Amino acid sequence: MSQIRLPFATLSPAAYEGLLATNKALAESSLGTSLVELVYLRVSQINGCAYCLGVHAKALREGGMAQVKLDCLAGWRISEHFDSKEKAALAWVEALTHVSSQGAPDVLYHSLKEHFSDAQISDLTFAISLMNAFNRLAVGMQL
Numbered sequence: 708m709s710q711i712r713l714p715f716a717t718l719s720p721a722a723y724e725g726l727l728a729t730n731k732a733l734a735e736s737s738l739g740t741s742l743v744e745l746v747y748l749r750v751s752q753i754n755g756c757a758y759c760l761g762v763h764a765k766a767l768r769e770g771g772m773a774q775v776k777l778d779c780l781a782g783w784r785i786s787e788h789f790d791s792k793e794k795a796a797l798a799w800v801e802a803l804t805h806v807s808s809q810g811a812p813d814v815l816y817h818s819l820k821e822h823f824s825d826a827q828i829s830d831l832t833f834a835i836s837l838m839n840a841f842n843r844l845a846v847g848m849q850l
Contacts, residue, residue, distance in 0.1 A: 710849070711848055712847070712848045712849050713848050715844055715848050726837060726840060730837060732833075733837065737824075737826070737827055737830070738827055738834070741767065741771075741772060742793065742796060743834050744763050744766045744772075745767065745772075745780070745793065746796060746797075746800055746834045747763040747834065747838045748760065748763040748764055748767060748777070748780060749780055749797055749800045749801070750800055750804050750835060750839055750842060751763060751838060752780065753801065753804045753805070754804065754842035754843070755846065756845050756846050758845045759838070759842055764777055773788075775788060783797045791821075791822065792822040792823075795818040795819050795822050796822075796831055798818065799811075799815055799816075799819055799832070803832065803836070803839075804835065804839055
């Protein structure tokens, strides 16, 4: 691994602390730790953030998620290891992570409404946004 380009956490401590506070709030949300970590892992797969992939795969394994489910995450659409709630969340992950090319289609939003409360949809959207921010910091600064 190369040396970090800039120590962003110490150079921008207030901004970084804000991200950590958001992470803490999401860890305590009604979404549950395993779904939040699954979201973080999928965002990190899409963005190619090796540091975050290691962190979140480890957290999921330690939380009891089966390795086979982690192995199938990139193919969640056709995998029997993911339920309809997880698939709705993962579709939202992909839409928002690729928002510049595909937007946030109503069909995906309405699918969320079948499984999540409004507060949970908000938390899910924050989780996706947060991990995209962390990935961009880690990749951009070569963490």
